[in-house]
Amino acid sequence: MKTYFADLHVHIGQAEGQAVKITASRDLQLKTLLYRDAPRKGLDIVGMVDAACIPVEREITELVRQGDLQELAAGGFLARNGVLLIAAAEVESSEGVHSLIYMPSLDSIHRYQKYIRSRVKNLSLSTQKASVRIRELINLSLILDGIYCPAHAFTPHKGVYGCCTASLEDLLGPDFACLKVLELGLSSDSDMAGLLSECRHFSFLSNSDAHSPANLGREYNLLRMREKNFAELKLCLENREGRKIIANYGMDPVMGKYHRSYCPSCDLIIELPAPVQACPGCASTSLINGVYDRIMEIRSYDQPHHPLFRPPYNYRVPLRQLPGVGAKKAQVLLQAFGNEIEFLERAEIDKIARVGGSDLARIIQRMRRGRLPIKPGGGGRYGKVAPLKEWPD
């Protein structure tokens, strides 16, 4: 078996010169994602969730024709530099929930398009609202030999637990058994999801939901598989035949922009014990529910319960968001260590001190051992790592 670093939720800004996701950076394009951004980050596998958008699908087809991508017999698309592209579609169901469907081949993408075309307004754009229910999407992914995964499951914005239901089992009935994997999203981690009894059945993914090259790989997963292809990925996410997710790497939930509930009229992140029902400033109950507050509202346990297969969740902050790391320093570090994940996970602390200074070495050491001191986020703003001089000893 081998191990691979994977980020399985990445958007595309433009394809064939036209915008695919309006809020995404135009610099995030398929070919540069595979040949520039993924290697710079240190990712072996990239899941690109706009693959069924017409211009993106045509670019994949063109890259296959030119030999820049090889469509594998076992599914997935291998770039010449060894990066595996996993094609996927993010779609908003009639419940107002975002779902991911990972697909093995061009043929399956075409069948997805055929099904969804009459159910969305514009098949050229990302994450379209479709007149399809989650249960139908699960069924569709089975027909396509794909993998269904609820996206950013706990966020108030379009996450299934965040805005739709307290129980997927209640929502889905017998189809619940088809669900094997769940994306945690930036504002939650394994321990938070582990407060819900039904989450014991799922593998957890920590993905970036990147809309720009800078955010690629701000969360990632370490996967154990025999080879890089779609069939192996499916076994891995379903936790079968020795394939599994062996570690999650993600942002500290307190850094997430929806960690605690927020009152828009007072511009206040509410820090009272969760779950908060009303704003302590104006008594308003129209709050933006924080992920933490929501989980505390619907939890089954006081302490997280994890199945034996649950891997560790390691808190990570991307290189450029660490105190004292500007563009120039990041460049020097990437040059010295090869790529960002190599630097964050494997570089020797002594060498980091020599190349990047003793403060940075101290930060990386602390990060690998546990959690960095954080100034929390909320109300749509991300948290930050506290400056070194404010750290407790």
Ligand SMILES: [Zn+2]
């Ligand atoms: Zn989404």
Ligand SMILES: [Zn+2]
């Ligand atoms: Zn997304």
